[in-house]
Amino acid sequence: MKKRNFLFFIVATLSFLLFTSWSYAVNVDSCQPINASGIYTLINNLVSSNGNDCIVINSNDVLLDLRGFYIGNATNDGRAAINITSVSSNVTVMNGYVNFSAEGISLRSATGVNITNVTAFNNSEAGIVITHAVNSIINNVTAYNNQFGIIIDSNGTGVNITNSIAFNNNITFNIAYNNTYAGISLKNAYGNNVSYNFV
Structure with missing residues (x-):
């Protein structure tokens, strides 16, 4: 009986620890670096x-x-507005807006990034810049009133842009309009699939 109660206690404790570590989100209310794994949510x-x-x-x-x-x-x-650095992998940015910056989102040399349901507008250089990125997904992105909407530059590999890819990448189902120079720009990139976009 004691063994059974002890085992139940261990299982319950482990379950609690696993649940709280996965469900806990950090509220973000100011500009800051994110230096630890986890879920972060804007509150303003x-x-x-x-x-x-x-x-x-x-x-x-x-x-x-x-x-x-x-x-x-x-x-x-x-x-x-959001800089995803080269030391990052398995990053998701979703559900909001990046605006009135030089670049909305900068993704340089990161791996496995997912940008979903984001609107990038009124940025002086570009809505989204992807350089040397590997195996990333840009999905359901709207980029408008930027100098460039979405830039994929310098040998991005396996970047999948659906509803928004550079070097073996796909750019599909995205909206990029009213940008000064280009809605979607591929530079030094090859083997890309660009389809079903409104540019």
């Missing part, structure tokens, strides 16, 4: 106060849910 709009990157993701296994809010004002040259 974010505005960069100094023109630099607002959210910088420096970790693996991150889900950033914008929850319909926007991130903006990263206006310094080459800066982004």
Whole structure:
């Protein structure tokens, strides 16, 4: 009987720990780096106060849910509302807006990134920049009123852009309109599938 109660206690404790570690989300209410795995949710709009990157993701296994809010004002040259760095993999950004920045989302040399249900607009350089990215998905993205809507540059590999890919990538079912130079730009990229987009 004691053995059975002890076993039940262990199973219940482990279940609780697993459940709480997977279900706990960190509320984000200001520009900041994300340096640990986990689920992060915006609780308000974010505005960069100094023109630099607002959210910088420096970790693996991150889900950033914008929850319909926007991130903006990263206006310094080459800066982004959301910067997903080269040390990151298995990152998801979803459900919101990136605007009034140099770049809406910058994805450089990261692996396994998923950008879904995001609108990038009124960015001075580009809505989304993908450079040297590997095995990433850009899905259901709208990019408008940017200098460039979506840029895939310099040997991205296995980037799948559905509803939004560079070097063996797919760009499908996306909307990119009213951009100064291009809705979708592929540079030094090959073997791409670009289909069913409104540009």
